[in-house]
Amino acid sequence: MIATLKAVEASQLQLVEREDIDDEEDLFESIDKLISAGINTGDVKKLQDAGIYTCNGLMMHTKKNLTGIKGLSEAKVDKICEAAEKIVNLGYITGSDALLRRKSVIRITTGSQALDELLGGGIETSAITEAFGEFRSGKTQLAHTLCVSTQLPANMRGGNGKVAYIDTEGTFRPDRIIPIAERFGMDPAAVLDNIVYARAYTYEHQYNLLLGLAAKMSGEQFRLLIVDSVIALFRVDFTGRGELAERQQKLAQMLSRLTKIAEEFNVAVYMTNQGCNSKLFSFLIFP
Structure with missing residues (x-):
């Protein structure tokens, strides 16, 4: 039975590339289309170097941020935005x-029917889902499970896409992925x-890693971004009440970037946080 399941899934669980989703409407427009609209190739390259790979993502930046890119004047930015x-x-x-x-x-x-029902069917793309709770309440274990279930085909309630994992506390364990993959009848190596x-x-570093994801997500089909945990490094890098305002501003920028990634590339963002006294962990969903 298991051998049959694996044989069937082997033909189904091949992650699709961009050409395999021709039936879907493109969710974003490549930044390269600006060239045909009269924008200099060099200026488009400067946008890509700044982590902007789609026209949708470009429009999510303020002109103030764009003029901060080396080599882009206000006049050039106005023309690009137009x-x-x-x-x-x-x-x-x-x-x-x-x-x-x-x-x-x-x-x-x-991977849990009860949890899926609680979440209205599972982790949503184009949204942020935050799991928060005490240490060892299962937040990271769920992240590992989602690394596998995201790669399932749509008819098995998966996302048929790749996963990006940003680890801020050194808790990712690839060996834990193996038994989860076997549970779903998938090839652990794949x-x-x-x-x-x-x-x-x-x-x-965490923010720069988010900027670098645009290049990958614009060329390959990703369906999940995991940040485990989202605020751990902020607790370390900012100390005392005197730095609280700056910390909150930088954290808000981080969350804004995560929201834009979720909407720009139609990926689910799952992030963890420690901030609950209950032994059970809770969820917040930001559509």
């Missing part, structure tokens, strides 16, 4: 159009190959 606005419609749409967009949202199973992992050591 060209991007013609490619991407970020203005008003009808409720019917909004409903159609919501149909692209995927709910990824957590599952591990479809997880891109990075260890962050400072809050600045």
